[in-house]
Amino acid sequence: MSYILDQEQLDGLEEALTTDLMTLGIQSVILIDMAGNVIVNLDDGKVRHDVYSLAALAAGNFGAVSAMASIIGEEEFSLLFHKGKSENINFTKIMDDFLLVSIFGNDVSLGYLRLKIDEVIKKIKVLIEQTRST
Amino acid sequence: MAFINTKTKEVQVKLVFVGPGRGGKTTNLEYIFSRIRHRIESDMVSIKTQGDRTLFFDFLPFELGAIKGYNVKTQLYTVPGQVKYNATRKLVLKGVDGIVFVADSMVDRRENNINALNNLTENLKFYDIDIADLPLVFQYNKRDLATEGIPILDVESMEKDLNAQLKAPSFTASALKGDNVIPTVKKAISITLVGIRDKLL
Ligand SMILES: Nc1nc2c(ncn2[C@@H]2O[C@H](COP(=O)(O)OP(=O)(O)OP(=O)(O)O)[C@@H](O)[C@H]2O)c(=O)[nH]1
Ligand SMILES: [Mg+2]
Numbered sequence: 001m002s003y004i005l006d007q008e009q010l011d012g013l014e015e016a017l018t019t020d021l022m023t024l025g026i027q028s029v030i031l032i033d034m035a036g037n038v039i040v041n042l043d044d045g046k047v048r049h050d051v052y053s054l055a056a057l058a059a060g061n062f063g064a065v066s067a068m069a070s071i072i073g074e075e076e077f078s079l080l081f082h083k084g085k086s087e088n089i090n091f092t093k094i095m096d097d098f099l100l101v102s103i104f105g106n107d108v109s110l111g112y113l114r115l116k117i118d119e120v121i122k123k124i125k126v127l128i129e130q131t132r133s134t
Numbered sequence: 135m136a137f138i139n140t141k142t143k144e145v146q147v148k149l150v151f152v153g154p155g156r157g158g159k160t161t162n163l164e165y166i167f168s169r170i171r172h173r174i175e176s177d178m179v180s181i182k183t184q185g186d187r188t189l190f191f192d193f194l195p196f197e198l199g200a201i202k203g204y205n206v207k208t209q210l211y212t213v214p215g216q217v218k219y220n221a222t223r224k225l226v227l228k229g230v231d232g233i234v235f236v237a238d239s240m241v242d243r244r245e246n247n248i249n250a251l252n253n254l255t256e257n258l259k260f261y262d263i264d265i266a267d268l269p270l271v272f273q274y275n276k277r278d279l280a281t282e283g284i285p286i287l288d289v290e291s292m293e294k295d296l297n298a299q300l301k302a303p304s305f306t307a308s309a310l311k312g313d314n315v316i317p318t319v320k321k322a323i324s325i326t327l328v329g330i331r332d333k334l335l
Pocket of ligand 1: 153154156159161162186187188189213214215217264275276278279293307308310311
């Protein structure tokens with residue numbers, strides 16, 4: 001089993017993530033699938049994270065948190081956010097199979113970022129729904 | 135589930151090392167890492183207990199050539215082999231494209247091998263995957279123990295225990311010494327790519 005995203009979809013995803021999120025001054029945003037594959041990876045040019053390791057850990061972490069939720073009878077925990085001294089990381093699930101990982105400094109307001117994430121997710125859904133599953 | 139990126143011309147596949155606890159899954163990845171560390175930027179990621187047992191997974195990105203102009207990026211994972219860690223073991227299998235089953239050749243690990251294979255079959259069912267449909271390679275590990283006079287299972291009986299029905303490719307190996315580790319992973323990647331090849335434009 002595999003799935004393909006074509007040039008147009010990937011361009012659309014990059015554009016949406018750039019205009020809606022990167023312009024807020026966030027450090028990086030990574031769109032991954034729940035298997036840990038990296039779909040889109042954008043950063044502000046100042047940092048270089050080990051994106052593939054991050055993706056593997058993010059997918060695992062998200063899976064672990066979801067599994068904990070189901071053990072205690074919750075469908076899922078809506079807030080997935082880790083706060084650091086200067087950098088923070090936020091996870092947002094998109095449909096069942098994708099995860100948006102946003103890394104940002106304290107100068108960015110979490111509330112506003114969440115709002116923008118909600119907006120961009122709508123665009124991402126439209127783009128991804130045209131995916132060919134093979 | 136493999137991801138084909140037509141923009142960066144990249145295929146990402148997920149290969150998971152599965153098998154009984156202490157069978158040598160992590161040692162396989164450590165050996166591969168030692169061979170490629172000079173040419174990759176990332177580190178091997180290990181989530182483990184203080185006693186070096188895998189708690190969640192090990193992770194190592196492994197790039198191996200190209201097919202039809204697409205770079206093949208294989209994400210190598212190990213699962214925890216210990217019976218009690220099934221919850222995390224199951225999570226790592228999400229989206230798996232291919233399996234290396236690392237069996238322990240030590241005589242007293244025979245039952246553990248069989249149980250681990252049954253557990254894998256069960257966990258794959260959870261994701262609606264029939265083990266017979268998934269690219270799979272067996273590795274009969276720790277063959278070096280024979281030279282130290284430690285009794286090991288013969289290959290025929292391991293094949294009979296584990297591979298009689300699946301009839302998957304198999305290798306004898308020593309992850310500790312590095313014998314046949316690279317051929318095992320190369321074979322697993324190549325059979326995993328068989329189904330994906332035709333989808334590349
Ligand atoms: N002699 C010998 N020892 C090995 C070999 N491969 C692994 N070992 C040893 O077996 C022990 C367990 O190896 P690991 O790689 O940690 O096993 P694992 O399958 O990752 O174990 P879990 O994480 O608990 O599932 C270690 O002490 C290794 O050095 C081998 O080929 N030969
Ligand atoms: Mg291990």
